[in-house]
């Protein structure tokens with residue numbers, strides 16, 4: 001017990017908000033790095049809406065923006081590769097100019113398979129991720145993302161994230 005306390009004393013408390021991706025890498029030799037999609041959906045959709053209500057889309061968007069900035073992508077291609085590796089979905093970049101980026105997400109992590117559709121777009125977190133990443137790709141500019149099609153929200157074939165870069 002005394003030994004355990006000695007170990008605890010050496011830990012300097014930190015703010016979880018300051019953790020970088022490198023600090024968050026899982027060490028789960030037998031369980032592996034992935035979790036079931038349904039776990040994400042319960043937290044992201046059921047719990048967040050239960051706690052935050054109508055504030056959820058705005059908060060989820062901001063959560064996504066933070067993640068997008070943390071990725072540190074330098075190019076759209078790099079972002080595409082990172083999001084594919086994170087299994088956000090099957091990505092299809094249809095517009096890629098310095099003023100606008102449109103990214104379709106098939107097999108969306110958050111919503112594909114939700115039936116019947118909810119009746120409104122629900123993947124604001126994904127929109128935030130793209131917008132946040134675009135602000136690191138285009139330093140000094142602002143990006144605003146909006147989900148205009150949504151599989152589990154509106155019954156569309158893909159979730160379409162449309163970003164303007166200002």
Ligand SMILES: [Zn+2]
Nearest residue numbers: 123150151159
């Ligand atoms: Zn969606």
